[in-house]
Amino acid sequence: MIKDQIEFQPFTPEPIRVLSEEGVWIAPFELDLDPATLERFYSEMVAARMLDERFTILIRTGKTSFVAPHSGHEGAQVAVANALRKGFDWLFPYYRDMGLALAMGVPLVEIFGQMLGSAADPAKGRQMPSHAGSKALHIFTVGSAIASHVPPATGAAISMKLRGTGQVAVCTFGDGATSEGDWHAGVNFAAVQGAPAVFVCENNRYAISVELTHQTASPNVAEKARAYGIPGYRVDGMDVLASFYVLKEVVERSRAGHGPALVELEVYRYGPHSSADDDSRYRPKAEVEAARKRDPILRYRKFLEGQGLWSEAAEAELRARITHQLDTALEEAQAAGEAPVEWMFEDVLSSRPWHLEEQRRIVLEELR
């Protein structure tokens, strides 16, 4: 069992790593994942990257109004999706997690429907783009207010414990979120209650333009777990296997009744904070280029090639397949048409009160 072999020390000075930046296995234990799983991780990361690239086209062609790029976060996000039990555990993600939503199995048509606000959006076009969710897959809908989903994740985890469901609540967020009061309240309460909650920080070192050292005096994010009496793990989040092994272990420990943990996945976002941001104003290009040397996809591809599991032909076939999936899903989401305006008056209350009825009538008349 990997559990016994992995050097599983919380609060390590260096991030936990399984693959070197050259894609060489450097862990003190044997690889125990089958080829199909190893290849799936790769496919999911490439799909996440290609989805992000497609989002850039959507914003540049004026088809969507907001994107929070996730390129650089793919290893972390694919690891999270594979460490929990999909559709059984609950995921509480944040807006940069569209690659995670895809890896969780949210259909591409729903993802594009959400980005376009089309009738293919399960949230009926009432959310900001880049705010996924899925009732069927147990994915709590993303909220824009930073860290506001942390207390709900704790609440869900406490409920899971009280009812003995065997589920785990996994909550993801950025480094900036750890400066919010909601974050501390949520993590503290989960720790005190010994709830099955796993808190995962996708630390890309920036909260928009605010660099980490202006955000916290802690040496790293994992360290903050000490204050709440739970373990904190610092991991190279651009190493999909290290992220997966640590998260899997932590999720299963939490499920077994050992309470919460905090996992810090050190990543880097290559793009701007969002489509409304110009990152050249606060970070040098050289820093971004240096981060690309740790690229989760390139590193992992080298590893797979070393294992004899990947080739140029496999790469070409994978990219062609994903391109086709993206094309057809986008077409379908567009063909669904705009979300009807009257949908904004639905599902808020069990029956529509007179003032909403009036507003609905006025809006529809105006549009006519």
Ligand SMILES: Cc1ncc(C[n+]2csc(CCOP(=O)(O)OP(=O)(O)O)c2C)c(N)n1
């Ligand atoms: C409560 C609150 N304050 C401020 C904002 C504005 N805001 C949106 S994203 C963001 C930065 C969050 O950074 P981080 O948590 O590190 O995540 P990242 O976007 O870097 O992945 C801020 C300050 C907000 N949405 N909610």
